[in-house]
Amino acid sequence: MSLQARLELTLGDLHLDVDIAVATGELVVLLGPNGAGKTTLLRALAGLIALDSGRVVLDDVVLDDLEKRVRVPTERRPIGFVFQDYLLFPHLSALENVAFGLRARGMGRAEARRHAAAWLQRVGLADHARSRPAALSGGQAQRVALARAMVADPRLLLLDEPLAALDAASRGEVRRDLRRHLASFDGTRLLVTHDPLEAMTMADRLVVLENGRVTQTGTAAQVSAQPRSRYIAELVGVNLFRGQAAGHSVRLAGGGALVSADDHQGEVFAAVHPHAVALHRREPEGTPRNVWAGTAETLEAAGDRVRVRVAGQVPIVAEVTPAAAAELRLADGGPVWAAVKATEVNVYPA
Amino acid sequence: MLFVVPAVLAVGFLAIPLVGLLQQAPWRHLAGELAEPQVRVALRLSLECSLGAVGISVLIGVPLAFMLARVDFPGRNLVRALTTLPMVLPPVVGGVALLLAFGRRGLAGQWLDRAFGITLPFTTAGAILAEAFVAMPFLIITTEAGLRAMDRRFEDAAATLGAGRWTTFRRVTLPLIAPSLGAGAALCWARALGEFGATITFAGNLPGTTQTMPLAVYLALENNLQAAIALSLVLLVVSLAVLIALRDRWFPTA
Numbered sequence: 209m210s211l212q213a214r215l216e217l218t219l220g221d222l223h224l225d226v227d228i229a230v231a232t233g234e235l236v237v238l239l240g241p242n243g244a245g246k247t248t249l250l251r252a253l254a255g256l257i258a259l260d261s262g263r264v265v266l267d268d269v270v271l272d273d274l275e276k277r278v279r280v281p282t283e284r285r286p287i288g289f290v291f292q293d294y295l296l297f298p299h300l301s302a303l304e305n306v307a308f309g310l311r312a313r314g315m316g317r318a319e320a321r322r323h324a325a326a327w328l329q330r331v332g333l334a335d336h337a338r339s340r341p342a343a344l345s346g347g348q349a350q351r352v353a354l355a356r357a358m359v360a361d362p363r364l365l366l367l368d369e370p371l372a373a374l375d376a377a378s379r380g381e382v383r384r385d386l387r388r389h390l391a392s393f394d395g396t397r398l399l400v401t402h403d404p405l406e407a408m409t410m411a412d413r414l415v416v417l418e419n420g421r422v423t424q425t426g427t428a429a430q431v432s433a434q435p436r437s438r439y440i441a442e443l444v445g446v447n448l449f450r451g452q453a454a455g456h457s458v459r460l461a462g463g464g465a466l467v468s469a470d471d472h473q474g475e476v477f478a479a480v481h482p483h484a485v486a487l488h489r490r491e492p493e494g495t496p497r498n499v500w501a502g503t504a505e506t507l508e509a510a511g512d513r514v515r516v517r518v519a520g521q522v523p524i525v526a527e528v529t530p531a532a533a534a535e536l537r538l539a540d541g542g543p544v545w546a547a548v549k550a551t552e553v554n555v556y557p558a
Numbered sequence: 559m560l561f562v563v564p565a566v567l568a569v570g571f572l573a574i575p576l577v578g579l580l581q582q583a584p585w586r587h588l589a590g591e592l593a594e595p596q597v598r599v600a601l602r603l604s605l606e607c608s609l610g611a612v613g614i615s616v617l618i619g620v621p622l623a624f625m626l627a628r629v630d631f632p633g634r635n636l637v638r639a640l641t642t643l644p645m646v647l648p649p650v651v652g653g654v655a656l657l658l659a660f661g662r663r664g665l666a667g668q669w670l671d672r673a674f675g676i677t678l679p680f681t682t683a684g685a686i687l688a689e690a691f692v693a694m695p696f697l698i699i700t701t702e703a704g705l706r707a708m709d710r711r712f713e714d715a716a717a718t719l720g721a722g723r724w725t726t727f728r729r730v731t732l733p734l735i736a737p738s739l740g741a742g743a744a745l746c747w748a749r750a751l752g753e754f755g756a757t758i759t760f761a762g763n764l765p766g767t768t769q770t771m772p773l774a775v776y777l778a779l780e781n782n783l784q785a786a787i788a789l790s791l792v793l794l795v796v797s798l799a800v801l802i803a804l805r806d807r808w809f810p811t812a
Contacts, residue, residue, distance in 0.1 A: 309719035
């Protein structure tokens with residue numbers, strides 16, 4: 209493992225208590241809602257915020273060790289940081305911005321400018337070397353920020369919402385470029401985002417941060433298949449329940465029960481995809497093992513489907529075709545039955 | 559309607575003296591008046607002293623502004639009050655205080671005299687000191703405001719790029735607060751250039767040594783009205799220039 213960080217700190221209302229490890233060459237994406245502490249964690253790793261306790265080790269070099277009173281100042285950490293709004297120095301040209309880190313680390317002026325120019329070329333901005341940041345588009349500024357962070361060959365690259373400041377139109381293209389440049393970097397990479405699409409498409413591994421704590425970690429596929437918090441469940445659009453399993457039956461924490469094809473014991477999560485939920489106006493008979501009575505509440509379009517929120521003892525979201533929604537007159541609300549086959553209930557230990 | 563009459567009165571009250579000055583100005587002989595040796599000496603001395611005062615203010619005032627803006631030291635508010643005191647203090651009182659402190663028998667003056675043989679009262683250095691005493695607060699206040707308004711995350715960015723504190727200050731902080739620093743220096747200079755009370759009290763009125771423009775104007779009023787008006791015009795032009803240079807800062811909406 210190339211980055212190993214165990215740290216605790218309090219900043220205002222936020223209490224951050226995190227244990228995180230990132231391998232060399234791995235791109236870990238920190239995903240979490242606003243205010244979860246993602247940016248604070250990056251700033252702490254960069255040494256911009258003091259820890260209350262903990263230990264941070266990068267490539268066998270101790271950066272922080274509160275017990276041994278070790279704290280390497282930010283300017284001596286081998287890191288590159290891409291800030292959310294880039295923070296390009298407004299009084300310097302693109303070239304001077306990129307050369308800044310090399311100059312600050314003692315490289316001669318001419319050599320630093322040559323290196324910086326090569327990097328600008330690499331990110332496709334050779335023509336904008338003399339431009340001030342104010343004259344650059346969002347995507348261009350982002351690439352300058354990336355070049356500036358990577359030019360001094362850091363061992364740890366920290367990226368704070370690198371696409372958040374861009375408009376939706378340019379985001380796709382910039383994301384592709386960013387992936388390409390990140391792929392060429394051989395050190396440790398940690399990227400923060402609150403955009404699930406960005407997280408899923410870029411990450412080797414996801415670390416989900418909520419309220420200052422890591423709630424889940426794994427590949428995009430693992431995390432979306434077995435969400436472990438309401439936040440993730442809503443991001444990936446599944447119904448998440450928590451309860452006590454005894455064999456095929458799960459007694460839900462909020463009351464009610466459901467039946468699964470899996471066999472489990474103890475505290476479990478149960479995930480149900482909305483498209484696996486069938487809605488009926490009359491109590492259905494036949495194969496589904498899970499049937500709950502409820503009330504159709506809100507309807508919203510989701511692609512070519514309609515999402516229906518069903519309130520009741522077991523609140524659940526169903527996804528049906530517009531035709532079915534019309535036929536069942538779901539827009540009128542009123543009582544419905546939600547049915548889920550036991551084989552569609554995915555149960556895993558909590 | 560109720561306000562129009564007093565408002566017009568106020569404008570007139572502020573404008574009439576300027577009109578009077580312009581109307582009485584010896585426009586034809588202006589160049590000649592300004593070329594008079596006595597006037598030229600006062601001009602040059604004023605320039606030297608005021609720029610010297612700005613230099614001292616930048617050298618020690620900017621670090622103080624930085625401390626006031628960034629370091630939470632005990633007694634910070636007291637220090638800030640102390641640094642702004644010369645702005646409200648009658649300049650003549652400042653001059654008396656300077657005389658008592660830096661005079662030959664004064665607290666610091668005694669020591670300066672004994673240790674280095676330096677005497678300040680009635681010297682050009684003394685005039686510079688008097689002007690700096692009165693003008694420095696303008697630089698400190700404006701610079702501190704600039705430092706507080708600046709986005710400090712630029713300094714964080716510099717640190718992540720390997721820049722130590724001094725490099726960061728020199729290459730990031732200073733350029734970013736340059737507009738505030740420039741405005742502060744301009745105000746400081748204008749104030750130093752017009753300084754009268756503290757200078758005449760502490761440094762006296764010696765032609766060529768401590769007789770700066772305002773002092774020369776006052777003296778010339780008695781024997782050479784034309785020269786006094788010419789010098790006043792120069793000071794007026796400088797004030798207007800500073801005002802115009804800083805107008806976007808003070809009246810951003812206008």
